[in-house]
Amino acid sequence: MRQIVPKVVVVGAGMGGLASAIRLARAGCEVTLVEARDAPGGRMRALPSVAGPVDAGPTVLTLRSVFDDIFESCGQKLDDHLTLLPQPLLARHWWLDGSTLDLTTDLEANVEAVAAFAGTPEGERFRRFHELSARLYDAFDRPMMRAAKPDTRAIARAALKEPGIWPALLPGMTLDRLLRLCFRDPRLRQLFGRYATYVGGTPYASPGVLALIWAAEAQGVWAVEGGMHRLALALARLAEDQGVTIRYNAPVARILRQKGRASGVQLADGHSLHADHVVFNGDPAALLAGLLGDGPKDAVPEDRIHPRSLSAWVWSYAARAEGQPLVHHNVFFADDPRREFGPIAAGQMPEDATLYICAEDRAGGQVPDGPERFEIIMNGPPGRPARPEDFAQCRSRTFDRLRQFGLTFDPVPGEANLTPPAGFAKLFPGSQGSIYGLSPHGALASLKRPLARTALPGLWLAGGGAHPGAGVPMAALSGRHAAEAIVTDLASRSR
The missing domain is CATH 3.50.50.60 (FAD/NAD(P)-binding domain)
Structure with a gap:
């Protein structure tokens, strides 16, 4: 038969x-x-540039x-098909006051770096935050992320075994509120609050459990060669x-x-x-x-x-960079997060944006001799229609701002190198420009996908x-x- x-x-x-x-x-x-x-x-996706195809989408690879x-599952090895480059330096973080902080995959090195950055007590607070993040990750990994359907009973059992994670699970505990319990230095709250944007939310409305994203990154970040x-x-x-x-x-x-x-x-x-x-x-x-x-x-x-998660303005281009020692992943923080997320909530471009820069060709630790590929991401609201003034405004709020940090690009990219929220809406029908689907705002949002x-x-x-x-x-x-x-x-x- x-x-x-x-x-x-x-x-x-x-x-x-x-x-x-x-x-x-x-x-x-x-x-x-x-x-x-x-x-x-x-x-x-990728866009063409003089230095080769430049990424215009995700740049961070975790959970290899x-x-x-x-x-x-096909009887083959990933390494036979692709070269993944481990990134011991997870990201370099910059503030306009001249302070910087490098975070790595080494816990003790991070504790020392945070202590040098913000004082010994904050270094110890970071250690406790790291432990909290790891416990949250362990509690949610199998019953939530790896399960075909969220197993709320398994999550509850894991939580009962780990009283230390209960504060992160309290009703109304946003990521911002949790971080205020964890850190005194506003820069550290700003740094780890940014993880809400990884899933398209703001730290002021996303649940505290998103602190587990740090544990996922601390396990390792890879770059894909090319x-x-x-x-x-x-x-x-x-x-x-x-x-x-x-x-x-x-x-x-x-x-x-x-x-x-x-x-x-x-x-x-x-x-x-x-x-x-x-x-x-x-x-x-x-x-x-x-x-x-x-x-x-x-x-x-x-x-x-619905409701929808955040969108973004994304630059993808090749240029020469001067003025700052960029690594593969870089974050240039806004002076006031409220002036970033407040306008976004109102459907506007951030007045004071945090800018993420992926220096794509520095994944191997080398600085290219000549034009190199960059992707810059500035968070934005979903559903925002294209407006004539957006390009000039976005270009100024990106590159004038980076100039204040002492970072310049030659040439400065043009309109063809920018994908705005309306561009994402056109590329992905029905999305309204949202990059991450359902908004993560609210304690139960992750259970509603x-x-x-x-x-x-x-x-x-x-x-x-x-x-x-x-x-x-x-x-x-x-x-x-x-x-x-x-x-x-x-x-x-x-x-």
Whole structure:
């Protein structure tokens, strides 16, 4: 008797789509991955420059084991496909008063650095914060981030065993409030409060549990030789090696529905691809907005999509930098965080922005001789329409501000090098420019993200807009959750 091979269409070649396609192909499915653009990566995109393709999306790679696991599931090693460069110096932090702080993967070195920066008592407070972050991470890793569905009972049991983390879990305990309990120096509160922006929130409204992000970084940060977009290319090659058919320049017009199930997709050119299952690796908000037809409009509840997380203005360019000893990851802090996040909450450009700079070509510790690649990120509000004055205003608030720190670029990039919130809205339909999906504001926000299984049978979600959330490894884990759920569903239907 001939065995029927399940057919799966994956929509979108971002981290979640690639991870799910690879695992489904390994499970014996016939997988077709369709991508609207001409390259894989989704938000992990790159723009051309005189120094080569420059990243215009994520720049920080943590939790390397997530990607080792993808390659090992195919009997291969990540290091045979990609060169990852460990970054012992996690980031260099700058303030306009001339103070700087380097943080590394070495706890004792960090305690000494913080003590030299802000005094011995703050060094010891940092040690206690490090321990709190590590305990939060341990409590939430398996039952939350690695689980297909948040296991609130397991989280509660872990919390009961660790009374030291209870303050971070109290109702109304924002990240900013927690950090005020942990540190006296406002610069340290500002530094670790910035972790809220990693998932698209502000420290004044995001829950204190986000302090665990420090523990994830302290475990190790890697750079991808050649740029983060190389990770997407390596995963796409691995997918094709496993038998996945990838079709680029193939935007999807509709997700088809038949007999109450997702039954495939119709491409923008009119061709249809029929399937037993469809994995949507895009912003779930696009489904609710009807951008993929009426069939999946009710697949995800609105309260799992709205309100939206932050957007950004992102510069990607090549230039010569002078004036400051940049490392791979650099953060130039605003004088007053309230003048950054207050305007953002009102839908405006920050008046006093914190600027993150990735000096892409310094990952190996060398300073290039000639133009090098840079990405600068300034947080911004979602849903902001394009305005004629935005470019000049953003350019001034970025490069005039950096000049105050003594850092200059030659040449200063032009409008083609800037992706504003409205640009992200156009690149990722339905997103309103939000980079991270559902806003993390509120104590229960992390429990509300949509799971892989949707209300429409046969339609599954993967990507940063689904559980477990934003970030490169989180998006890849969402792909694993979707693939495992489909395999379980196939086995159940077979029985």
